[in-house]
Amino acid sequence: xxxxxxxxxxxxxxxxxxxxxxxxxxxxxxxxxxxxxxxxxxxxxxxxxxxxxxxxxxxxxxxxxxxxxx
Numbered sequence: 001x002x003x004x005x006x007x008x009x010x011x012x013x014x015x016x017x018x019x020x021x022x023x024x025x026x027x028x029x030x031x032x033x034x035x036x037x038x039x040x041x042x043x044x045x046x047x048x049x050x051x052x053x054x055x056x057x058x059x060x061x062x063x064x065x066x067x068x069x070x
Contacts, residue, residue, distance in 0.1 A: 004043045007033060011044060 007029060014024045025040050035043070 003033065004046055007040065007043050 010028055011021060011024050014028070015021060021040075021044070022037075025037055029035065029040055030037075
């Protein structure tokens with residue numbers, strides 16, 4: 001989960017300055033993390049910060065939801 005958050009943070013940092021996601025992947029992500037471009041895109045679609053926060057809440061304290069987010 002931390003790896004996904006790191007990749008998302010690196011991408012956000014550079015895309016805010018006008019650099020494309022493909023450039024970020026090609027020059028910063030692929031050599032460092034050794035993932036494919038499709039995996040990179042999947043990582044960017046995930047809400048990893050929310051997932052990490054949900055895992056930190058003990059199971060007995062979670063509220064049940066009829067329509068869970070997957």
